[in-house]
Amino acid sequence: MNQKILTASLAALVLTTGAFSVQAESTPPNFYSLNEVVVTASRTPEKKIDSNADVAVVTAKEIAAKHYSDVTEAIRSVPGVALGSQNASSQISFTNPLTINGSQNVVIMVDGMRINTNGVMNRTTALGTLTNMNSIDHIEILKGAASTLYGSDAQGGVINIITKKPEDGQVHTKLDLSRASYNGEKYGIYNEGSSNGFFWTVDAHKELQGTYKDGWDRHTINHLNAKSISTKFGYDFGNDSNLVFNYEKYKLDYTRPDGGTTSTQADHGKKDNDRISLQYNAKITDRVSNQFSIYRNQNRIEDNYNNLTNIADGSGYTDIHMKTTGISDQLTYKGNNQTIIGGFDWYKDEIPHYKYSWGHGSLAIDSPEEGSSVTTTAFYIQDKWDITDKWNVTPGIRITHNSQYGNNTSPSLSIGYKASENTNYYVNYKKFFRAPSLLELYYMSKNAPNLDPEKGYTVEMGVNHKFNSTLTGTLNIYTQRADNLIGWDSAASNYGNSGKIKNNGVNLSLQKEFNKHVSATLGYTYINADSSTKNTVYANIPKHELNIGINYQNSKLTASLWGRGIMDRYTTKDTMRDYSSYWVWDIAANYQFTKEATLFARVNNIFDQFYTDVGTSYGPNADPTKYQYWYSAPGRNFEIGLQFQF
Numbered sequence: 001m002n003q004k005i006l007t008a009s010l011a012a013l014v015l016t017t018g019a020f021s022v023q024a025e026s027t028p029p030n031f032y033s034l035n036e037v038v039v040t041a042s043r044t045p046e047k048k049i050d051s052n053a054d055v056a057v058v059t060a061k062e063i064a065a066k067h068y069s070d071v072t073e074a075i076r077s078v079p080g081v082a083l084g085s086q087n088a089s090s091q092i093s094f095t096n097p098l099t100i101n102g103s104q105n106v107v108i109m110v111d112g113m114r115i116n117t118n119g120v121m122n123r124t125t126a127l128g129t130l131t132n133m134n135s136i137d138h139i140e141i142l143k144g145a146a147s148t149l150y151g152s153d154a155q156g157g158v159i160n161i162i163t164k165k166p167e168d169g170q171v172h173t174k175l176d177l178s179r180a181s182y183n184g185e186k187y188g189i190y191n192e193g194s195s196n197g198f199f200w201t202v203d204a205h206k207e208l209q210g211t212y213k214d215g216w217d218r219h220t221i222n223h224l225n226a227k228s229i230s231t232k233f234g235y236d237f238g239n240d241s242n243l244v245f246n247y248e249k250y251k252l253d254y255t256r257p258d259g260g261t262t263s264t265q266a267d268h269g270k271k272d273n274d275r276i277s278l279q280y281n282a283k284i285t286d287r288v289s290n291q292f293s294i295y296r297n298q299n300r301i302e303d304n305y306n307n308l309t310n311i312a313d314g315s316g317y318t319d320i321h322m323k324t325t326g327i328s329d330q331l332t333y334k335g336n337n338q339t340i341i342g343g344f345d346w347y348k349d350e351i352p353h354y355k356y357s358w359g360h361g362s363l364a365i366d367s368p369e370e371g372s373s374v375t376t377t378a379f380y381i382q383d384k385w386d387i388t389d390k391w392n393v394t395p396g397i398r399i400t401h402n403s404q405y406g407n408n409t410s411p412s413l414s415i416g417y418k419a420s421e422n423t424n425y426y427v428n429y430k431k432f433f434r435a436p437s438l439l440e441l442y443y444m445s446k447n448a449p450n451l452d453p454e455k456g457y458t459v460e461m462g463v464n465h466k467f468n469s470t471l472t473g474t475l476n477i478y479t480q481r482a483d484n485l486i487g488w489d490s491a492a493s494n495y496g497n498s499g500k501i502k503n504n505g506v507n508l509s510l511q512k513e514f515n516k517h518v519s520a521t522l523g524y525t526y527i528n529a530d531s532s533t534k535n536t537v538y539a540n541i542p543k544h545e546l547n548i549g550i551n552y553q554n555s556k557l558t559a560s561l562w563g564r565g566i567m568d569r570y571t572t573k574d575t576m577r578d579y580s581s582y583w584v585w586d587i588a589a590n591y592q593f594t595k596e597a598t599l600f601a602r603v604n605n606i607f608d609q610f611y612t613d614v615g616t617s618y619g620p621n622a623d624p625t626k627y628q629y630w631y632s633a634p635g636r637n638f639e640i641g642l643q644f645q646f
Contacts, residue, residue: 033511034464034472039112040140040160042384042394043149043341044332049464052394052416052426053146054080054476054507058139060164065551065558066588067602067639069186069207071130071139071161072096077547077564079507079523080143080157080476083127084614086631088182088212088222090128092254093269094301097614098127100143101478102503102527102541103156105434107146110161111246113277113295116153117322118349118374118437126299129250129273130161132203132230134174134190137164143507144478145458147410147432148380148396151345155432155456155482163232163246166192166199178600178641182222182634183210186641194236201232214632215610221266223255240283248275257631258305272300289332297324320367321353337386348375351438368442374435375403382412392416402435405453422466431457432482440486440495452497456482470513479504502530517554521562523547529570543568559589566613582611584633590643598643608636 034049041053048055056078068074072090076083083090084097100106108115108125115125142158150158166172171193178186185208192201209224228251234244250273258265277295284290298321305316326347333340350373355366382396394414401407412430419425434454441451460478467473480503489496508524525545549562563585588602614631 034466034474036138038140039162040109040142040158041146042339042382043112043330044334044339049422049424049466050418051464052392052414052424052428054143054460054462054474056080056141056143056509058141060137063133063136065553065590066560066562066586067600067641068133069131070133071127071136071159072098074133074139075127075141075159077523077549077562078141079509079525079545079547080505081141082541082545082613085128085633086614087220087224087254087256088209088634088637089207089224089226089254091126091131091207091224091226091252091271092128092222092256094126094303096126096128099541100141100156100159101480101505101507102529103480105153105155105432107150107154107158108161109150109158110275111163111244111277111279112160112291113279113293113328114151114324114326114347115275115297117297117299117324125297126271126273127159129226129228129252129271131205131207131226131228131250132248134176134188135163135192135201135203135230135232137162143476144428144460145412145430145432145480148382148398148412148430149341151376151378151398152400152402152408152410152432152434152453155434155454155458155480163230164192164201165234166194166201168194168199168236170194173646175644176641178639180209180639181637182212184208184639186639197236197238199232199234199236201230203230204228212634212637215605215608215635216632217635218632220632220634221255221257221264224252225254226250226252240281240289242281244279244281246275246277246279248273250274267303267305269301269303271302274298287334289334290330291332292329294327295325298322317355317357319353319355320351320369323350323352324348325350339384340381341383342379342381344380345378346376348373349438350374368444368446369438372438372442373403374438374441376435377401384414390418392418400433402453404441405435408433408453424464425462427459427461429457429459431455434486436486436495444494451486451495452484454482454484454486456480456501471510473510474508476507477505478507504528517552519551521547521549521551527570541570542566543570556592557589559587561585561587566611582609583607584609584611596644596646598645599641600643601638601640603636603638605634605636610635 036048036057037045038048038051038055038057039045041051041055058074063074070090072083075081080101082099086093090096098106117125140160144157146154146158174190176188188205190203206227207224209222211222212220214220228249230248232244232246234242236242252271254269255266258267275297277293279293282290300321303318324347328345330341330343351369354370378398378400380398382394384392384394386392396412398410399407410431414426414428417425436451458478458480460476462476464474482501484497485499485501486495487498506526510522513519527541527543544567546565552559563583565583567581569580585606586604587606590598590600592598612632
């Protein structure tokens with residue numbers, strides 16, 4: 001690991017107390033707090049400062065203040081998180097690149113239930129399709145391996161989206177409408193309420209987009225017509241017990257340039273996703289509680305390359321239906337000095353339908369993946385034991401049975417030292433494995449190739465610290481090793497195990513309140529990647545990333561300015577050498593001119609920066625004149641709208 005970078009990061013965390021000497025009035029933090037209750041790191045509620053993990057939180061207040069369109073926008077500035085987009089919106093294409101701490105293996109959850117689908121392209125889910133932001137209470141981002149509690153694909157971390165639960169006896173409605181650059185329009189309605197034990201939320205959203213300009217004033221093919229609805233209905237039995245039903249539906253048709261920004265041909269696509277779940281939370285005794293969940297996720301994608309009028313006459317067509325069904329149950333025991341968690345997860349990933357066409361004149365045929373499935377059954381247990389008032393130890397283990405690869409174990413051990421109410425140190429060791437996806441197993445053949453699961457471990461240490469009532473910070477240092485990396489073998493025209501990965505990194509975050517009106521955030525990420533297949537595993541991941549945010553609020557006005565600096569990306573050199581570093585700044589403001597009405601505005605990419613965060617997929621030896629598979633992001637653009645709440 002780069003010692004200079006590490007030393008500088010540690011020094012920044014220690015010396016910032018003096019640097020930010022301005023005292024604030026006593027007021028709750030604007031967006032962030034180490035006293036926030038989080039659940040993702042340990043699967044049981046605890047204060048963020050007490051968590052032996054690197055956890056970031058995006059609050060509903062920040063979402064509202066910055067008018068994030070979807071979950072990708074909300075987490076983009078979190079240190080350690082890297083995202084890409086193939087157009088003006090993250091909703092377009094199969095999925096978009098997502099990594100945490102340099103790993104693509106990330107579990108996505110809503111209210112503790114996984115929404116990953118094991119099909120094609122990325123192994124996570126299309127985060128851009130999660131657009132019903134009014135119904136989100138907060139988003140928790142756990143950075144670092146979490147396979148013991150969350151499964152094999154939690155090598156990089158976990159993103160858990162926690163939805164709102166309305167206050168008893170309250171009913172509220174919110175209307176949003178806005179206009180934006182490139183013929184953008186957004187309409188939304190949100191209603192929440194609670195009465196006599198029953199509670200509900202309903203969030204409906206529609207969004208339109210057209211052709212946009214990048215930072216070099218070039219027109220880029222783009223079309224987006226998306227609509228979604230998210231509903232939540234529940235009944236509170238009292239004594240912290242409730243039953244909750246969720247249903248989400250998302251539909252989209254889109255257009256993007258075929259092969260990247262320089263192409264004048266268009267690819268057309270459609271998405272039709274839905275998610276349904278039932279969750280029962282029960283407080284059995286003062287010490288024992290249980291959470292039972294059953295869920296089903298469906299993703300349907302039709303991607304028509306080159307705008308084909310007849311799938312037999314063009315170069316590419318994909319029509320795929322992916323489905324995940326799951327059951328989970330967790331029992332939690334809270335003793336005087338112990339918290340024991342045990343449970344099981346079962347889920348089945350399947351591809352009921354998959355047709356495709358490749359090559360001019362070919363007919364659409366059944367993919368080898370059609371009808372394929374894999375089931376995962378896992379049992380886990382974890383015990384957080386407070387040995388003394390300051391020391392705690394948390395051993396855990398997960399035993400997983402994969403229908404293709406049999407039994408695997410994922411042990412973990414965490415040691416925490418609570419030096420004071422304001423300082424918590426921790427050291428973690430966590431093992432993980434990842435079984436191949438259905439695409440990797442069955443690409444081009446009904447017979448599964450001889451692939452080994454990826455296996456490895458993560459070691460991390462960190463500190464959560466509250467310097468004073470106005471300044472908080474977190475520091476996390478980690479190293480990650482993995483064998484049997486699964487990647488594309490061009491010689492065999494199939495997937496294979498190739499090489500090892502070694503990844504060291506640092507995540508640093510600081511939050512400062514200057515007074516009751518002004519606050520600031522600072523985030524820094526450093527990744528030192530070493531891989532035999534660096535360009536495919538770490539493509540477009542920044543070596544250094546700096547995030548800066550300044551927030552202002554009074555009784556009527558809130559405003560935010562935030563910037564993201566990318567420096568020295570691990571990327572292919574041929575097509576991306578001139579775009580490896582950039583800064584992008586955004587600004588948003590809200591003015592409440594009546595009790596019910598708020599005017600809001602947002603300007604993205606204020607300085608009209610040309611940049612791209614999605615590069616070629618063909619590697620460093622590709623002909624850059626032939627394979628320009630990269631996508632430029634929009635230049636300066638705006639959104640202005642009204643919000644009514646009653």
